Amino acid sequence: xxxxRPRSFYLLAAFFAAxxxxxxxxxxxIFVLSFQGPDGGxxxxxxxxxxxxxxxLWSGTGIVDIGAAFLRSLxxxxxxxILTVVIxxxxxxxxxxxxxxxxxxxxxxxASLIVPxxxxxxxIGLEFRLIDEVVKHLAERWGWTHIAxxxxxxxxLFTSGLGAHLxxxxxxxxxxxxxxxxxxxxxxxxxxxxxxxxxxxxxxFVVLPIILPSVVGIGLFGFTLSWDEIARSSxxxxxxxxxxxxxxxxxxxxxTPDIYALGTxxxxxxxxxxxxxxxxxxxxGTRRDRHGSDAGRGV
Amino acid sequence: xxxxxxxRHMTAWAQATPMAAVFFFFFIVPLALVVMVSFxxxxxxxxxxxxxxxxxTETFEGCLTRLPEMCTMFKTYTKTVKLAAMVWVLTLxxxxxxxxxxxxxxxxxTWQIALSLVCTIPFWTxxxxxxxAWIPLLGRNGLINQGLxxxxxxxxxxxxxxxxxxxxxxxxxHLFTFFxxxxxFNSMIRIDHALIEAARDAGATGWQTLxxxxxxxxxxxxxxxxxxxxxxxxxxxxTVGVMGGQQIASAGKVVQTHLDALQFPVAAANxxxxxxVTLVIIxxxxxxxxxxxxx
Numbered sequence: 001x002x003x004x005r006p007r008s009f010y011l012l013a014a015f016f017a018a019x020x021x022x023x024x025x026x027x028x029x030i031f032v033l034s035f036q037g038p039d040g041g042x043x044x045x046x047x048x049x050x051x052x053x054x055x056x057l058w059s060g061t062g063i064v065d066i067g068a069a070f071l072r073s074l075x076x077x078x079x080x081x082i083l084t085v086v087i088x089x090x091x092x093x094x095x096x097x098x099x100x101x102x103x104x105x106x107x108x109x110x111a112s113l114i115v116p117x118x119x120x121x122x123x124i125g126l127e128f129r130l131i132d133e134v135v136k137h138l139a140e141r142w143g144w145t146h147i148a149x150x151x152x153x154x155x156x157l158f159t160s161g162l163g164a165h166l167x168x169x170x171x172x173x174x175x176x177x178x179x180x181x182x183x184x185x186x187x188x189x190x191x192x193x194x195x196x197x198x199x200x201x202x203x204x205f206v207v208l209p210i211i212l213p214s215v216v217g218i219g220l221f222g223f224t225l226s227w228d229e230i231a232r233s234s235x236x237x238x239x240x241x242x243x244x245x246x247x248x249x250x251x252x253x254x255x256t257p258d259i260y261a262l263g264t265x266x267x268x269x270x271x272x273x274x275x276x277x278x279x280x281x282x283x284x285g286t287r288r289d290r291h292g293s294d295a296g297r298g299v
Numbered sequence: 300x301x302x303x304x305x306x307r308h309m310t311a312w313a314q315a316t317p318m319a320a321v322f323f324f325f326f327i328v329p330l331a332l333v334v335m336v337s338f339x340x341x342x343x344x345x346x347x348x349x350x351x352x353x354x355x356t357e358t359f360e361g362c363l364t365r366l367p368e369m370c371t372m373f374k375t376y377t378k379t380v381k382l383a384a385m386v387w388v389l390t391l392x393x394x395x396x397x398x399x400x401x402x403x404x405x406x407x408x409t410w411q412i413a414l415s416l417v418c419t420i421p422f423w424t425x426x427x428x429x430x431x432a433w434i435p436l437l438g439r440n441g442l443i444n445q446g447l448x449x450x451x452x453x454x455x456x457x458x459x460x461x462x463x464x465x466x467x468x469x470x471x472x473h474l475f476t477f478f479x480x481x482x483x484f485n486s487m488i489r490i491d492h493a494l495i496e497a498a499r500d501a502g503a504t505g506w507q508t509l510x511x512x513x514x515x516x517x518x519x520x521x522x523x524x525x526x527x528x529x530x531x532x533x534x535x536x537x538t539v540g541v542m543g544g545q546q547i548a549s550a551g552k553v554v555q556t557h558l559d560a561l562q563f564p565v566a567a568a569n570x571x572x573x574x575x576v577t578l579v580i581i582x583x584x585x586x587x588x589x590x591x592x593x594x
Contacts, residue, residue: 002472016400019397022473024421029423042435043440091315091317091318092316094310096311097311099308099311099312100308101315105318108327112326115326115530115574116570116573116574117534117572118554120330122329123329123331124325126567127329164325166321170322228425228426231534244426263424267428269425270423
């Protein structure tokens, strides 16, 4: 059967290698340049090697309060992650069987994925502006002086911003849930039910452990999509910026390598999160293998 | 409806409600508001809730009066569609080839996973970072210009490498090719290898097998990937902004420019047009592929 590799293999392998180089080349360039010496510029050659730009970043003197934006993005990403997991798993369970309205909800989710982000973002921005108008109007009319005097806007990181991110992460979460349940063997559940498990017990002790690695995957997806989101946040985030929005603003103003240092640091965070998630998935797998069958132990 | 199906539906509704609520409040209502506000009037500092076609007349300004010369809006859309077409062709060709290699030439599962992971890792880095990563390579004093002048191919650094249409297309292909690879790869690994053997046994050349067996069977993946890439490029304003040096106009960029000027009704009218054009392209695309299947 082993007839050696055809010539097309080597051609395609070369193409693939070129693609990988195309993917990594620029990234490697900025990782290297972020260690530029203190007198170095935005391009090669390296003018010595130092951590000067990281130090500048850390002291906060180089770029407008990037640390705060970093924390905001991290918090928002974690909230988006948790909500994406919970909402997607719930909806995924609902979609295992047809229900009235399931087709509509499915098409809305797909539409949310393909409607240009700027349109969604503009809409959410308008929605919250109108809410503000209504609140101010009502406050004046009904004489809630306290509210009329202090109210500014309902728009914010965890209102409009959170909603904008969810319209982006939830369709992916739902599609992953479809993939999960397409491969799920319902006999496990039937067995649990035959053994007298309640519906909650069936979910908690049978379904959830089986789908858990993929659910961690959804969380991972949710976090990274949120961590990097710009287009949908742009009009819907309110007065403060997330990290990628700040980064985007910096591209036009910063002329020193601290922006590369920032790139290196944000990438490191992404890698850390992914690494943790992959580790968790593996740990779940190992634990399952080690425990093997828990037949006869009860719940 | 029997009581038991009713209970089942109630459970399903309860489970689907959070997702439906999010989409209702943050997608359906906002879209409706965009359409509504696009018909509002406005002045220098606020929008006025009275019916007006001003958003649209301003958007299409000069489109009829200055014929046959093209108006700004038409020029912008021609350019955006051209951009989307270029990125689409490039991502499709590159994405298909990469997926083909991964699906048919990489034989062991472990290698398949390892190589897919290699392709995924760059996606864990912020898009903006991946854009500015081109600066040290393409800039006036970048590596490519250093190389070109070093070898003596050009006397002066080439200027069109960065902050140009070229760099926008390059960055978009760099960022989004993988969105083409995933769905096409997904279609490919589902192809029964017996079909390919049958084609070979029936005397088909490698090219014929590709053309008449593999490509038709990958159609769903190709369509999904294409829709994804095209909608991203049509609405993009971040990549066009950063890589075009904020100098290139595109459909998404125009919306953003009007928003920065707080002209919400004009921005909304532009957004409605953008949405319409995008949907027409998607409809045409799925039709086009379907027709091919019928032939």
